[in-house]
Amino acid sequence: MFPRLIMESFLRQRRRKLLAALAILLGTTAVTAMLAIGTSVGDKMNRELAAYGANIVVYPAADTLDVQEDGINIRPATAGSYLKEADLVKIKNIFWRNNITDISPELPLTVTVRTANATQQVPATGYWFHRTLRSGDESWTMGAPALHPWWKLHGSWPSDTGNAIPNEIAVGSDLARQLHLHLGDPLEVQNQSVRVAGIVSTGDATDRTLLVPLALAQAWMGRPGVVRRVYVSALTKPEDALARKDPNKLSPKMHDRWYCSPYANSIAYQIEETLPHTRAEQIRRIAQGESTVLSRISGLMLLVALAALLAAALAVAASMTTAIVERRQEIGLMRALGATRNTIAGLFFTEITLLALGGGLLGYLLGSLLAGRIGEQVFGSSIAFNPMLLPATLLLAVVVSLAGSAPSVWQAMKMEPATILREDA
Amino acid sequence: MSVAATRPETIIELRDATREYRGHAGTVRALDSISLSVSRGEWLAIMGPSGSGKSTLVNLLGCLDRVDAGSVRIAGKDINTLSRKELDQFRAETVGFIFQQFHLIPYLSALENIMLAQYFHSMTDRKEAMAALERVGLGDRAGHLPSELSGGEQQRVCIARALINQPPVLLADEPTGNLDAANQQIVTGLLRSLNQLGHTILMVTHDPEMAQMADRIVELHHGRIVAEREVSLAPHTS
Numbered sequence: 001m002f003p004r005l006i007m008e009s010f011l012r013q014r015r016r017k018l019l020a021a022l023a024i025l026l027g028t029t030a031v032t033a034m035l036a037i038g039t040s041v042g043d044k045m046n047r048e049l050a051a052y053g054a055n056i057v058v059y060p061a062a063d064t065l066d067v068q069e070d071g072i073n074i075r076p077a078t079a080g081s082y083l084k085e086a087d088l089v090k091i092k093n094i095f096w097r098n099n100i101t102d103i104s105p106e107l108p109l110t111v112t113v114r115t116a117n118a119t120q121q122v123p124a125t126g127y128w129f130h131r132t133l134r135s136g137d138e139s140w141t142m143g144a145p146a147l148h149p150w151w152k153l154h155g156s157w158p159s160d161t162g163n164a165i166p167n168e169i170a171v172g173s174d175l176a177r178q179l180h181l182h183l184g185d186p187l188e189v190q191n192q193s194v195r196v197a198g199i200v201s202t203g204d205a206t207d208r209t210l211l212v213p214l215a216l217a218q219a220w221m222g223r224p225g226v227v228r229r230v231y232v233s234a235l236t237k238p239e240d241a242l243a244r245k246d247p248n249k250l251s252p253k254m255h256d257r258w259y260c261s262p263y264a265n266s267i268a269y270q271i272e273e274t275l276p277h278t279r280a281e282q283i284r285r286i287a288q289g290e291s292t293v294l295s296r297i298s299g300l301m302l303l304v305a306l307a308a309l310l311a312a313a314l315a316v317a318a319s320m321t322t323a324i325v326e327r328r329q330e331i332g333l334m335r336a337l338g339a340t341r342n343t344i345a346g347l348f349f350t351e352i353t354l355l356a357l358g359g360g361l362l363g364y365l366l367g368s369l370l371a372g373r374i375g376e377q378v379f380g381s382s383i384a385f386n387p388m389l390l391p392a393t394l395l396l397a398v399v400v401s402l403a404g405s406a407p408s409v410w411q412a413m414k415m416e417p418a419t420i421l422r423e424d425a
Numbered sequence: 426m427s428v429a430a431t432r433p434e435t436i437i438e439l440r441d442a443t444r445e446y447r448g449h450a451g452t453v454r455a456l457d458s459i460s461l462s463v464s465r466g467e468w469l470a471i472m473g474p475s476g477s478g479k480s481t482l483v484n485l486l487g488c489l490d491r492v493d494a495g496s497v498r499i500a501g502k503d504i505n506t507l508s509r510k511e512l513d514q515f516r517a518e519t520v521g522f523i524f525q526q527f528h529l530i531p532y533l534s535a536l537e538n539i540m541l542a543q544y545f546h547s548m549t550d551r552k553e554a555m556a557a558l559e560r561v562g563l564g565d566r567a568g569h570l571p572s573e574l575s576g577g578e579q580q581r582v583c584i585a586r587a588l589i590n591q592p593p594v595l596l597a598d599e600p601t602g603n604l605d606a607a608n609q610q611i612v613t614g615l616l617r618s619l620n621q622l623g624h625t626i627l628m629v630t631h632d633p634e635m636a637q638m639a640d641r642i643v644e645l646h647h648g649r650i651v652a653e654r655e656v657s658l659a660p661h662t663s
Contacts, residue, residue: 001537001544005640032474333528336489337516338545340510418480418489421528 008352013323017355020319020401024085025366027312028397029327032367032389037374040383054104054147054231055374056268058083058091059279074274084224085214087275089133091232094270099235104128105227106149107217114188115179122175124189124210126205126217129160131133144211147233148202149243155183155198158387160213168197169216190220232271232280236264252323264396288358309396313404320352324412330421341413348412352405353398360397362391433464436593436625437486444481455481457648458495463591465538468616468626470656473645479629482645486627487596488516500593517546520625521587525599527579527655529571535582536567546590557585561615577608584615587625595619597628601635613638 010017026269059404060081078380091103104140107126112119128143158168172182174336176199181187185196189210200211237243242254243263250258259266324331331344369383375383444456456478463469473479484490485497487505497504500519507515522528529538537552558567561581563574571579580600587595597616601609617638620626628639636642637656644652 001540001549004533004537012532329528330530333530334541334545335513336487336516336522337542338513338529340513342510343545416489418484418487421524421526 002350005347005356008351008356009347010349013326016319016323019349020316020352021355021359023312023319024356024397024401025363026362027308027400028360028393029367029370030308031305031369031396032364032393033374034301034308035389035392036368036371036383036386038301039386039389040327040371040375053288054102054233055236055264055283056232056234056271056279056280058230058268058271058275059228059296059328061277061319063281066420079167081277082228083221083230083275085218085225086228088227091136092133092135092273093270094267095260096234096267096270099262099267100232102146102233103133103142104144104231104233105214106144106229107214107221108228109217109221110322111220112188112191113179113210115181117180120179122179123208124169124212124217124220125206126212126214128214129157131160131214147231150203151206152201153198153314154201155196158211158213158216159196160215165193165219166213167192167222168213169194170198170200170211171196172209172211174207175209177357178208192220203378216301231399232267234264234267235262235404237262239263281405293316302366302378309400312397314353316401317403317408318346320401320408321411324348324408328415331415331416332417335415335417345409345413348405348409349402352401356371356397356401361390363397364393367393431619433466434574435462435463436467436500437463437627438498439485439492439495440498442485442491442492442497443494444478444485444490456485456492456647459648459650460495460654461643461650463625463627465625466620466623467641468620468628468639468640469625470642471645472631472633472636472642476647477585477645478648479645483596483598483627483629486594487522488512489521516589517542519592519594521590521592521595523580523583523597523600525597526574526605527583529579529582529586530647531571534568534570535563535574535578537570538582539586542586542589543661554585556591557589559581560588561585576604577609577611580604580608580612581615583616584612584619588619593625595626597626599630600628601632602630609635611643 015142060083062081070099085105086102088105091097092100094100105126105128109124109126110121129145130141131143133140133142143160145151145153153170155170158170159166171179177183178198179187179197181199183196183199183312186193187196188194189212194212194216200206212220214227215224218226242258243265245254245258247255247258247266249267260270264282268282269282272278334344335341368383368389372381372385437459438539439459441458441460442456443454443458446453446455459478459482471479471482471530483488485492485504486499487629488499491497491505500514504512504515504517529535530541536551536554536558540549540551543549543554555564555601558564561584563578563581565584567594571582571612574582580603584600595616601612602617604612613635614626616626628635630636639656641653641655642648
């Protein structure tokens with residue numbers, strides 16, 4: 001009898017049910033789209049924000065302070081400690097290895113450059129350009145160009161296989177102008193003939209330096225296999241209260257939670273664990289900027305989703321109120337025949353739950369399609385169907401529908417059969 | 426045979442039953458210290474003008490309301506002591522309603538309307554529901570919707586629904602109020618035969634002729650019983 005009553009209710013109040021389902025559908029469409037964009041594009045956005053520089057710097061624990069003048073490190077190249085280049089692949093073996101998007105070692109030094117016109121000392125930095133790292137079956141291509149996507153290159157990056165001493169370099173745009181160097185020009189650096197493969201415009205002090213393959217810089221310094229510092233770009237979770245706590249003062253349980261969250265400082269901590277005698281520090285300005293932007297975007301998305309759900313709940317409430325008023329006689333009769341208040345509530349809640357599941361399922365499908373479109377149009381990348389969102393969307397649809405219909409159902413439960421049945425007497 | 430054995434069993438007993446309604450204009454005493462006993466198998470007619478307290482009395486006897494003071498005992502239970510849920514269950518088991526407006530669910534067939542009462546009582550039994558429908562002479566109309574039945578037929582479905590759970594008390598609120606003379610006669614005949622089978626019938630009516638069918642008539646006025654008389658010449662044949 002119960003399914004019969006439910007089915008008849010759907011058949012008889014088709015328009016009203018359709019409107020309620022439509023409201024749920026629109027609400028869940030918006031929520032699914034927001035969730036899909038939030039989870040998928042949140043990652044993409046994080047990746048894009050991370051592309052604007054490193055958020056962790058790693059240097060030897062026993063290092064002396066850099067001496068910078070106008071952005072150029074003028075500390076003697078032989079001073080301080082170094083990291084082993086061969087160890088850097090270990091960074092891709094930490095707990096949050098999949099969040100490490102780029103590793104860019106640097107080895108600054110001062111070199112003697114001899115051109116056709118002059119001989120002078122100029123700052124140079126050894127970089128990876130397109131270095132392939134391998135660990136087990138996995139491999140990744142990393143280096144300075146990926147870490148600094150805004151660098152403008154005229155020409156090409158020096159070849160950088162890591163296997164042989166290369167003879168190509170790139171020159172910062174200011175230095176190239178000063179030394180009257182052009183693409184393909186030969187020049188002598190540290191008594192070695194090299195060729196200008198590219199001219200780089202970075203917008204900072206790097207424009208006044210030579211950008212050389214790391215192996216070449218190591219050879220010129222006479223220190224093979226070392227790097228001075230490493231910049232790491234990692235996908236991180238926005239900083240929250242836990243991230244700001246001193247991990248050494250956390251309880252073991254909270255420490256585990258902190259350790260297993262991709263905060264910039266927990267990733268830095270894991271890098272220090274992996275590379276002994278190093279210091280890994282969060283580059284706070286960039287990381288915090290990312291956190292703020294992501295928090296605000298997430299907040300905005302949450303607001304839109306909440307507004308959509310609220311609208312759905314209100315629509316369901318309006319639809320349910322009318323439906324219950326229309327069915328007063330029926331409710332009164334059922335109560336007189338022995339139906340308890342809970343039976344009446346069960347009848348209406350079952351109806352609205354079925355409606356929510358139907359509307360929610362369609363909303364999930366539409367929302368996923370919408371997210372895909374938004375992903376392509378706004379973020380330039382597709383957002384795949386995320387099956388994990390289906391139960392969440394259905395649950396939300398049911399909760400919102402039940403919440404929206406609860407006041408009306410409560411009124412239905414409180415209806416006195418004696419009053420209703422005598423209304424038209 | 427002892428005196429106790431011959432005395433009819435009391436199925437309904439109201440003692441100083443008082444019901445008041447509080448509104449903006451003040452408190453209205455709808456029933457004012459009414460005491461009334463109904464024996465098992467008795468047919469009681471309740472009469473009185475509008476506002477006399479008939480509806481309030483029917484609500485109390487139908488376990489749809491509770492007294493503010495005094496007590497109402499039905500089938501040995503003081504309904505004021507029952508929880509809301511217990512009262513719902515007690516109502517389903519004890520009282521069968523026959524309404525003036527029939528109150529059939531319009532989208533359910535005659536048979537399903539009867540099964541609805543079974544459903545809220547315990548569980549549905551199609552055969553039993555069909556038998557009830559046949560008992561009121563509507564076996565061939567089982568699949569018909571209320572809108573496809575005449576007023577008299579709808580009232581007979583209502584009677585079959587009231588009987589389906591075999592309640593000891595039938596509460597008929599103007600059972601023939603909406604019927605033409607021919608259907609009135611059919612419904613009256615049905616009620617009489619039910620009473621002869623031992624059902625206790627409490628019937629609210631404005632119709633003095635209908636009231637004459639009962640064993641006893643009580644008249645209400647301003648919430649009080651102003652007259653009570655046995656119907657000595659109750660016609661037992663139609």
